[in-house]
Amino acid sequence: MRITAITPMKNEGPFILEWLAYHLMIGINDFVVFTNDCEDGTDAILERLDELGLVRHLPNPSCVRACVTPLTCITGLRCLMLMQCHVCAGLIGSSALMWMNLSV
DSSP, rough: EEEEEEEEEEOOOGGHHHHHHHHHHOOOOOEEEEOSOOSSHHHHHHHHHHHHHEEEEEEEOOOGGTOOOOSEEEEOOOOOOOEESSSSSTTTOOOOOOEEEEEO
């Protein structure tokens, strides 16, 4: 199962790499990030991550249909939120998923 996270970001530069690493670790495969009016380098960081193939960065205005392929699950996550998964394998796609919560 492929899981895509779609999120807006604005001035989240200091948190992007930790957020991305964490969500890759728990099983999210693809990221679509929309930004608007960033003043702290968020756009530059996301553009580089886009060039490396780690995220799809779309400055607003953008159209989601242009970049999302058919998938099993779409989740919306804010950059300051880390999804906590309480499962046997520690991954979102695990069949043993018992519950999730979002922490800020």
